[in-house]
Amino acid sequence: MSVTKEQVLKALSNVQEPELHKDLVTLNMIKNVAVCEGHVKVNIELTTPACPMKDQIKGDVEREVNKIDGVNEVEIEWSANVRQTPQSRMFLPGVKNAIAVGAGKGGVGKSTISVLTALGLQREGAKVGLMDADVYGPSIPKMLGLEAEKPSVRDEKILPLEAHGIRVMSMGFMVEPEKAVVWRGPMVHGVVQQFLSQVDWGELDYLIIDLPPGTGDVPLTLAQSIPMTGALIVCTPQDVALLDAVKALRMYQQLNVHILGIVENMSYFRAPDTGHEYDLFGRGGAKKAAERLDIPFIGEVPINIDIRVSGDKGTPVENFEKTDEATREAIMSFVRNLAAQVSIKNSQQQAPLELKIT
Ligand SMILES: Nc1ncnc2c1ncn2[C@@H]1O[C@H](COP(=O)(O)OP(=O)(O)OP(=O)(O)O)[C@@H](O)[C@H]1O
Numbered sequence: 001m002s003v004t005k006e007q008v009l010k011a012l013s014n015v016q017e018p019e020l021h022k023d024l025v026t027l028n029m030i031k032n033v034a035v036c037e038g039h040v041k042v043n044i045e046l047t048t049p050a051c052p053m054k055d056q057i058k059g060d061v062e063r064e065v066n067k068i069d070g071v072n073e074v075e076i077e078w079s080a081n082v083r084q085t086p087q088s089r090m091f092l093p094g095v096k097n098a099i100a101v102g103a104g105k106g107g108v109g110k111s112t113i114s115v116l117t118a119l120g121l122q123r124e125g126a127k128v129g130l131m132d133a134d135v136y137g138p139s140i141p142k143m144l145g146l147e148a149e150k151p152s153v154r155d156e157k158i159l160p161l162e163a164h165g166i167r168v169m170s171m172g173f174m175v176e177p178e179k180a181v182v183w184r185g186p187m188v189h190g191v192v193q194q195f196l197s198q199v200d201w202g203e204l205d206y207l208i209i210d211l212p213p214g215t216g217d218v219p220l221t222l223a224q225s226i227p228m229t230g231a232l233i234v235c236t237p238q239d240v241a242l243l244d245a246v247k248a249l250r251m252y253q254q255l256n257v258h259i260l261g262i263v264e265n266m267s268y269f270r271a272p273d274t275g276h277e278y279d280l281f282g283r284g285g286a287k288k289a290a291e292r293l294d295i296p297f298i299g300e301v302p303i304n305i306d307i308r309v310s311g312d313k314g315t316p317v318e319n320f321e322k323t324d325e326a327t328r329e330a331i332m333s334f335v336r337n338l339a340a341q342v343s344i345k346n347s348q349q350q351a352p353l354e355l356k357i358t
Pocket residue numbers: 103105106107108109110111112113134137139211212213265266301302303304305307308309311312
């Protein structure tokens with residue numbers, strides 16, 4: 001007896017999406033099933049191209065479909081459709097998810113983590129924008145090698161610059177570098193509002209927003225202006241940084257901004273010659289804090305000379321191509337975990353779509 005599509009769908013309904021905790025059929029992730037004698041082809045649509053669970057899903061699908069009598073080959077074709085945070089379209093047309101990258105303390109690596117996140121997601125195939133909302137000390141233009149650039153204006157909209165495959169907007173494009181910008185609260189509010197309403201971001205899966213340190217006017221304005229998907233908290237392992245990170249986290253919670261998780265930057269140092277890992281600042285503090293606060297731990301990024309040098313030179317791609325494999329893996333692991341948290345957040349608010357099988 002030949003294998004039927006119904007049998008395959010039934011088998012697929014036994015496969016759980018490991019993080020969304022529902023089966024692939026219910027989640028409308030199965031876009032097509034084709035059967036040709038013993039050969040089964042399944043099209044699976046992920047909720048992010050940066051899905052950390054792809055290998056597990058692949059293994060589970062192969063196992064379940066292979067249980068059907070008569071199946072001798074399972075082929076999977078992947079696609080991705082990033083889900084949108086509800087209401088986002090009303091405020092930022094085209095932007096599916098706005099993610100704030102914040103911290104309590106200065107210098108812990110918010111801008112670095114913002115750049116790595118944006119580029120990591122782009123390299124996985126997502127459409128990404130990066131908004132430098134650090135109006136006091138914008139560092140994104142330098143980190144991306146865009147210091148001499150100026151955005152253009154079309155139809156009264158500011159067009160973000162394009163760099164390394166991501167769209168970028170920064171106060172640093174508007175004011176001369178090294179000229180200290182002194183802003184009062186209402187002016188900060190105006191500038192952030194302008195960035196949100198007058199920049200033509202186009203279609204984006206993720207807009208990463210790099211924040212200034214602390215719990216001041218910028219996060220407040222953002223939280224009041226747009227329905228963000230959530231905030232990523234960056235900290236280093238030292239107690240003082242953790243203490244400030246918790247303060248920032250509480251502020252977001254008070255502003256009703258969802259916490260996507262916490263990432264530990266400069267977590268450890270890996271000696272390039274021996275591979276030995278040194279816990280310079282007491283690695284693991286952020287993970288413990290995440291457990292205590294019951295928020296997701298997104299990952300840890302080592303202190304690495306390539307990360308610092310590429311930030312100074314404006315060559316962020318090197319972090320994904322030149323730096324050592326262990327560091328690259330650590331970066332991609334946190335990027336994928338963050339993407340998964342975005343999918344989880346969105347799936348909690350959305351009813352499954354209608355199932356269509358052709
Ligand atoms: N994992 C890392 N390894 C090596 N250097 C790092 C790492 N993370 C950040 N740095 C370096 O530390 C410095 C501060 O980082 P960054 O500017 O990203 O911090 P920040 O939190 O955005 O600072 P600010 O509060 O001023 O906005 C930069 O020189 C950056 O290159």
